[in-house]
Amino acid sequence: MIKHIIFDADDTLFDFQKAEGNAKSRINEVLKTHALDLDTFWNRFNRVAPALFRQFADGFITIDEYRFHRFADVLEANHGKICELTSELNRIYIQEITHKIELFADAIPMFKVLGAKEIEAVILTNGPSDSQRAKFKNRGLSRFIQSIYIGEEMGFFKPNREAFEYVLRDLGAANSEVLMVGDSIEDDIHGAERAGIKAILIDRRNRYSAYTGTRIAFLSQLIELPSVGAISESRPSFETEFFLQNSVSKTQQ
Secondary structure, three states: OOEEEOOOOOOOEEEEHHHHHHHHHHHHHHHHHHHHHHHHHHHHHHHHHHHHHHHHHOOOOOOOHHHHHHHHOOOHOOOOOHHHHHHHHHHHHHHHHHHHHOOOOHHHHHHHHHHHHOEEEEEEEEEOHHHHHHHHHHHOOOOOOOOEEEEHHHHHOOOOHHHHHHHHHHHHHHHHHHEEEOOOOHHHHHHHHHHEEEEEEOOOOOOOOOOOOOOOOOOOHHHOHHHHHHHOOOOHHHHHHHHHHHHHHHHHH
């Protein structure tokens, strides 16, 4: 019986892709004023930033160093005023992905369904602590989420097995009582499975059509999955209707 569901944050609950797209659009306007080639800039950024984040997760650099170098290292060969421009680009980027990011419309209705069933929802995320805490506070998730586990605070990042085992210990739960829901096959699915936790891939943009495990496109589909057990035992048709009604009303706000 599932008693706890662990949710990833970005691109599972929060529309990170949309927020980052908005950030890149604003940054592009700044880059144009400095006569920088946009394709060259973002191609290099997409190589540099993930490698730097892994260094941060592994404890080799600080969060401030990660944030500085993800832009500074891209600009290094192209621009003289690196510090000034890096600061401006970081300000725009953080504003969009932290303070303006939106929850997907199905997140709050899902939390309401889980709350009615007394299934505890928690979050496990690799994102930087300050950014993630601000994001959760801005969207009022404390009403629905009992615990938030952040890699920087735990000292363990997904997909390391230790991150999931940390959550299990804190919840006082057996792995058979816990379900993981996330959008990353490596970080969320494989990481959870290494800890003996059943995992469901949420693929909102249909990027993993060849994935052979359990895959959903919307959180509402959790309700109907037989493998989830406790979520689908009681009145699924009513819950689905409740979920969809709440999703529509949220979208229209």
